[in-house]
Amino acid sequence: MQTQITKLLNITYPVLQGGMANIAEHNLVAAVSNAGGLGIIAAGGMNAEQVRAEIKKTKELTDKPFGVNIMLLNPEAPQIAKVIVEEGVTVVTTGAGTPEPYMKEWLEAGVKVIPVVASVALAKRMQRCGAAAVVAEGCESGGHIGELTTMALVPQVVDALDIPVIAAGGIGDGRGMAAAFMLGAQAVQIGTRFLVSKECIVHQNYKELVLKAKDIDSVVTSRTTGHPVRVLRNAMTREYLKLEKEGKSLEEMEKLTLGSLRKAVFDGDKAGGSFMAGQIAGLISKEQTVAEIIQEIVEETKVVMKERVATFTE
Numbered sequence: 001m002q003t004q005i006t007k008l009l010n011i012t013y014p015v016l017q018g019g020m021a022n023i024a025e026h027n028l029v030a031a032v033s034n035a036g037g038l039g040i041i042a043a044g045g046m047n048a049e050q051v052r053a054e055i056k057k058t059k060e061l062t063d064k065p066f067g068v069n070i071m072l073l074n075p076e077a078p079q080i081a082k083v084i085v086e087e088g089v090t091v092v093t094t095g096a097g098t099p100e101p102y103m104k105e106w107l108e109a110g111v112k113v114i115p116v117v118a119s120v121a122l123a124k125r126m127q128r129c130g131a132a133a134v135v136a137e138g139c140e141s142g143g144h145i146g147e148l149t150t151m152a153l154v155p156q157v158v159d160a161l162d163i164p165v166i167a168a169g170g171i172g173d174g175r176g177m178a179a180a181f182m183l184g185a186q187a188v189q190i191g192t193r194f195l196v197s198k199e200c201i202v203h204q205n206y207k208e209l210v211l212k213a214k215d216i217d218s219v220v221t222s223r224t225t226g227h228p229v230r231v232l233r234n235a236m237t238r239e240y241l242k243l244e245k246e247g248k249s250l251e252e253m254e255k256l257t258l259g260s261l262r263k264a265v266f267d268g269d270k271a272g273g274s275f276m277a278g279q280i281a282g283l284i285s286k287e288q289t290v291a292e293i294i295q296e297i298v299e300e301t302k303v304v305m306k307e308r309v310a311t312f313t314e
Contacts, residue, residue, distance in 0.1 A: 001298060004164040005187035008112065008132060009091060010065050012036030013298050015177075016135070016166060018191030019069025019093055020143070020276070021045050022265045023202055026054050030061030031199040031290035039064075040093055044071040045261075048079035055087045065090055067114075072097030085109040093135060096144065098122075100129050114166070118146025123157045123165075131163060135189050138169030142192050142230050142278040145169075145220065151183070158184030172280035174300020181305070190297075192278040197290045205268030206275055209234075213281035221257075225250055232275040236260060 003014045015037035017024060021044030029039030041058060043051045051068065058066055068089050070080055073096045081102040084092055092099070092106060095116040099106070106113055112132040117123040123134050136157040138150025146153075150169040158165045167180035168189035180188045194200060196207045209232050220228045221240045224247075231237055236256055243253050257274060264273030288296070 001302070003186040005133060005166060008164065009038055011038050013294060014166075014187030015294055015297065016040060016067075016093075016187060016189040017194055018141075018168065018189050019044070019067075019095070020191050020195075021071065022261055023195070023200065024069070025201060026057035026061060027199050027201060028194065028197065028290070029054075029058050029066050031197070032194070032294070033058075033062045033064035033066045035291040035294045037294055038067055038091065040067040040069050040091075042069050043080050044069070044074065046074075046080075047076045048083045051080050052083045052087060055083070055089060067091030067093055069093045069095065070099075071095055072099060078102075081105065084111060098125070098129075099131075103130050116168070117157065118148060118153070120153075120156050120160045124160055127161050127163050133164040133166060133186070134161065135166040135168050136185070137189070138167075139220075139228075139230070140170030140279040141168055142218070142276040142281075145228050145230050150180075154180065154183040154185055170278060170280050172278075172283050172297075174297050174302075174304050176280070177297055177301040178304040178308070181301075192280050193284055193293055193297075194290065195277060196284055196287045197293055198287060199290050202265050203268030205270055206264055206273075207287060209270065209275050210277050210281045210284055211287065213277065213284070215279070215282035218277060218279050218281060222253075225253070229274070230276065230278060232277050232281065234273070234275065235271040236274065 005014050013036040017032040017039050019040045019042040021042045024042035029041050032039035041054045091112045093114045114133045115126040116135040136154045138153050139145040154167045164186040166187040167185035171188045172193040177188050219233050220230050222229050224244050260274035263269040264275045
């Protein structure tokens with residue numbers, strides 16, 4: 001299954017693992033890369049030396065390519081940008097801002113920069129500043145989201161750019177991957193399904209909430225603040241949405257969410273944690289190894305695409 005992205009990144013399968021803050025650490029990252037995809041260390045919430053340590057730990061577990069995701073609002077972003085070059089990381093994905101201040105240094109070091117975008121305008125800007133590809137992420141995804149759906153966003157970004165596009169948001173099986181290819185994407189980025197992988201370090205309560213989720217069990221909070229976030233419903237989200245509806249201040253609402261992602265990931269706090277997950281959670285019903293997940297998705301994709309071609313040929 002070779003595409004422009006597999007050739008660009010020197011990976012076997014066109015599957016990238018999302019840069020999930022507090023979740024995508026060396027164990028998950030190495031497992032994805034060893035299985036033929038591209039594992040991505042999530043630098044969100046880390047300082048530069050913590051990122052350096054994660055890079056070194058990942059190198060001990062795999063000799064395959066892997067990347068680092070930087071949330072550019074992180075105050076440590078300038079230092080992390082330098083660590084990436086110093087440690088010889090070959091791929092960077094970015095979010096929550098523009099990587100332009102770091103592009104010259106990265107490109108000179110041979111780093112392939114792949115920004116996550118939620119609009120055509122931002123995608124065009126990233127191409128102009130030297131991005132090797134972009135991740136077009138629809139609002140079906142977990143965590144911080146834009147407004148456009150994957151189905152609407154991906155083909156518009158594909159039409160607007162000359163560089164490869166990776167589809168993200170609402171992709172959790174071979175049907176989703178095949179659909180992404182039909183929309184013009186050269187790869188997919190997957191987050192939510194990897195949450196329930198055996199190598200993922202999230203609390204078992206987190207995994208169980210994903211596994212038991214129904215199609216309507218995700219909700220978007222913080223729309224009124226301009227920074228919408230998709231999470232699974234619980235007591236915290238119900239209270240947050242109530243405060244939003246009442247027009248409470250950002251400071252008052254943020255008291256509810258302070259440290260809530262860590263409560264979900266490490267403590268499994270079902271009431272007070274922020275369980276970020278995409279709408280695809282309702283499709284996920286089993287815990288598997290990373291290798292099993294990737295192989296299953298790839299094989300399903302091949303079958304689906306062959307069946308559809310045969311149907312239309314007939």
